[in-house]
Amino acid sequence: MRLHGTILITGGTGSLGHAIMRRANEENWDTDFIVYSRDESKQARLRSVFPDIRCVLGDVRDEDWLRLNMRGVDTVIHAGAYKRVPSAQNNATETVKTNIIGSLNVARAAVEAGVRRVVGISTDKAAQPVNVYGASKFVMESLFQNADRWGDTVFTLARYGNVVGSNGSVIPFFVQQALSGEYITVTHKNMTRFWITMNEAVDLILFAHTLTGGNIVVPRAPAMRVWDLAETVRDMYAPTIEVVTTSIRPGEKIHECMVTSAESYHTHVLPKFFVIIDPTRGAQSVGNMEPDTEYTSDKPDRWLSHADMEAYILEWEKLSHAR
Numbered sequence: 175m176r177l178h179g180t181i182l183i184t185g186g187t188g189s190l191g192h193a194i195m196r197r198a199n200e201e202n203w204d205t206d207f208i209v210y211s212r213d214e215s216k217q218a219r220l221r222s223v224f225p226d227i228r229c230v231l232g233d234v235r236d237e238d239w240l241r242l243n244m245r246g247v248d249t250v251i252h253a254g255a256y257k258r259v260p261s262a263q264n265n266a267t268e269t270v271k272t273n274i275i276g277s278l279n280v281a282r283a284a285v286e287a288g289v290r291r292v293v294g295i296s297t298d299k300a301a302q303p304v305n306v307y308g309a310s311k312f313v314m315e316s317l318f319q320n321a322d323r324w325g326d327t328v329f330t331l332a333r334y335g336n337v338v339g340s341n342g343s344v345i346p347f348f349v350q351q352a353l354s355g356e357y358i359t360v361t362h363k364n365m366t367r368f369w370i371t372m373n374e375a376v377d378l379i380l381f382a383h384t385l386t387g388g389n390i391v392v393p394r395a396p397a398m399r400v401w402d403l404a405e406t407v408r409d410m411y412a413p414t415i416e417v418v419t420t421s422i423r424p425g426e427k428i429h430e431c432m433v434t435s436a437e438s439y440h441t442h443v444l445p446k447f448f449v450i451i452d453p454t455r456g457a458q459s460v461g462n463m464e465p466d467t468e469y470t471s472d473k474p475d476r477w478l479s480h481a482d483m484e485a486y487i488l489e490w491e492k493l494s495h496a497r
Contacts, residue, residue, distance in 0.1 A: 175380040176201055179290075182208040182247045184234055184280060185254030187216035189340040190295070193372040194251070194379070195224045196493075210234075210243060211254065234276030237283055244287035251379065252280050253295040255311070258342055262307035263425040273310035274317070281321035281329065289327050293382045294318045296333040296390065298368055298430040298471075301437070305425025315390060319452045322387035331390040332382040333450075335368030335430055335471070337375050339490030348404055349487075352411035358404045359420045366429050366471040367403075368395040369478060371486055372493065381447065388452030392432045394445075397474035398483060406483045433469040 177198070183191050186209035198205050207227040209220060217229040232239045234254045244250065255273045256262050262269040277294065284292045296315050299308030315331050322329040339345050344367075351358045370378070370393055382391045404417045422428075433441055433448050441463040442449040448469065451461060478486075 175377075175384065176203045177249055177380070177383065178204050179248030180206045180208065180246055181249045181251065182210055182244060182289075183251045183253060184210045186251070187211045187213060187220050188253065189337065189372060190251075190253050190375060190379075191220065192223070193376050193493075195220075195227065197373070197376050199224070208243065208247065210240070233272075234279055235271055237279035240279055240283035241287050244283050244289055247284075247287065248290050249383065250280065250284050250289050250292045251295065252277065252292060254280075255295075255314075257297075257307065259299070259305050259307050259425050260423050262310070263305055266306045269306050269310050273307070274313050277314040277317055281317060281324070285321065285325040285327045291328045291330070291383060292318065292321075293379055294329065294331045295379070296331050298333060298335040298432050299427075300333060301431040301434050304427055307425070319388040319454070322452075328387040330382045330385045330387060332375075332378045333390050333392045333432065334370055334375060334378055335395055335432065336370075338369055338371050338486045339494065340372065344400070344403070345407065345487060345490065348407040349411055352407050352415060355412060355415060357416045357418050358408055359418055360401050360404050361420050361422045361426060362428055363399075363401050363419050364428060365400040365426075366397050367400055368393075368397050368430055368432060368471050368474065369483070369486065370395050371489060378447070385449065388455065390450040392448040392450060392469070394447060394469070394475050395432065396476040396478045396482070397471040398478040402480065403483055406480045407487070409480070410484060410487065429470050429472040431468055431470045433463070435466045435468050438463045438467050439465055 209229045210232050230243050256269045296311045300311035303309040303312045318329040348358050437450050440451045440453045441461040443463050
């Protein structure tokens, strides 16, 4: 699978934007990229790696500027958001303005500009949300499902958990702690999380791009205890230091959920993915997942071993050094 035409990525200077454009170069996609984001320094770094892309300074809170820059765009990948749970929790008003109102602006601008498809980037934290970040993404999912009925623009969503080595994620943080020579901190010893690689995240988005409007694609991702992840990082970078527990942060879950029991009734199970159908679409939304079940990080299809995670981290290091 690959994309074609003009692709605008909101928040495209992050790890995901790099990964999509790297895939496009490797596979010679017939695409032109527009990166719409707020940080000119990150845009300059991105252009140093991908000199042919067009960068636009802008905020998703500015609907008029979004609409102008979406003229002639075939696909929008909406990745722009405040993503760090503690920061979002402590700045709820700003998170709502960017993650909810900004997403509404993206949807309106895309429909009015005649964009063919929009793929929204969501998170496992949108399923049964307990923090501001997750709640904002839950609303974004519903907004995009509603927006699919506003015109000819098709809206779909990709919901996934932690991506190995993504900007601001726990793995670079653990590596930094290990290299400091002190200790690695885990907030709770039993905490589990879903994990996918950056290439798997790109695959998920490409699959989301092919779906019927209003659908959410979710990977049948493996999981790992965060404590085990910390031990893997410790063993790789600083075998003599300790892993210690601190305390759960505001808005943090012990386990994450990818598909809720309520969603199970309208979820299709595929070999690699779940596809959650918009429940407001009537009979066509009935799925084949076992009713009243969930897909949670304490009961995944597969657990990652230390060797699995070490391979993931080595791949992330390779890609990081290639930037």
